[in-house]
Amino acid sequence: MTHHNPLECIIPPYVVEKVAQNGTPAQKEWARRTILQSAQIRGQRQAVADMTQRGQRMAAPARDCTVFDCGTGTDLPGTRVRGEGDPACNDPNLPDIDEAFDGATLTYDFYKDIYGRNSIDGQGLPLVSSVNFGINYENAFWDGTQMAYGRGHEALPPAERLFNRFTIDLSVIGHELTHGVVQYEAGLVYFQQAGALNESFADVFGSLVRQYKLNQTAAEADWIIGKGLFSSNINGVGIRSMKEPGTAYNDPLIGKDPQPGHMNDYVNTSQDQGGVHINSGIPNHAFYVVSRELGGKAWEKAGKIWYVALCDKLTRVSQFTDAARLTHEAAGELYGKGSLEQKAVETGWKEVGLPVSASEGDKVDLSGCTRLVGGLAVLLLGLVGKRALTRKK
């Protein structure tokens, strides 16, 4: 599923980026090699913010989104129906083709413009989306290489419909595409707490893509995931609520939204890969609280902290307490120890019953990265020379 390296701790790439911009020629060369090395070792990890320029320098491939139609079959990807530069279908009977295309391009642009990330793998991977998957298929998924969307029950008589098409809300498309990003970054195993974190990152960035499109502040956003997925036969606004987990739907046909928003209500279950779509409510709500505390546009600070933690700190097996500690650590590195941003992260995790103590947040795991940290120390002392460079190869 992923080709992740056990070496999980490196010098924060934004530090390396700074050196690449402001260092002496030898330092710049060190930074260049480090960037290349981390790209090779760690697959596709990226720094934040100033990566756009680097992407241009390296002439990375441009956005490449394509939509396929499965014709209610289950063979992927199906028949190509729309790609970059093609006109919109504008077919009221097939809205999912344009929705999947626009959603993928908007999500690509969001990652590129806000975090300097070039596609799912950071290296311009073509984005493949298939619509009209399966018969009355009430789901959307990421299969490890592409996105797929069912049309829900839109082909059934209105009275029998529970689900609309799964392309109906941009947050679903942002969610599926983010599963790809998670696969290439932390690589969180899709089981129990690591899986719930995988789910939560997908919800966080799925919600942020829609907030970005609508230019909403954290206070203005609805924080609903899968808005409008239920037909009018169901009493529910969407599938999940990051603002109030457990309140998205309540209906005699399908039951009540089972998401907890606090560790006291953590659900132990063998269903759903150990409750990955259930317990994700806990980290989801932590992110919402951080965004609420910081105010403004949630993708700018809260989203950046979560993105850096996902790319540079979390591992395949991270648990909720790791996510709390590592987002706290990322906030300290990005905005300073004891900064308002770092305090907001503390408030967020505390509200869901996962308090991060200040001392715990400062702990740095040095295992596996001594060489790189050593390299940084040498660099900061201004002693970097050809010998250090060859050693770093």
Next chain:
Amino acid sequence: MRIEFERSGGFANIRVAGAVDTESLPPQEAQALSDLVNKLDFFALPSVIPSVTGGADRFQYTLTVEDEGRRHTVELPESAATGDFANLIGSLTALARRGS
């Protein structure tokens, strides 16, 4: 023959579950179901069939069959639910919906 069926997971994680006694079905439907169970050699299957493809938001199925004093449960991912499994799960999903 009695078959219990449960689906969890997927983006929306809406549980679908049901149980069917083939004796309560029209003979043709009952025969089709037990043919599928036999073709799968259900009682010889491992209790957990692992996912080979990875990915996220796919369904997870749990099937239990009781027949002639035997009882066996198999848990499998959607990615493994192809061929006769797909046909069996399709029939059971339709029955579960009808029953709910």
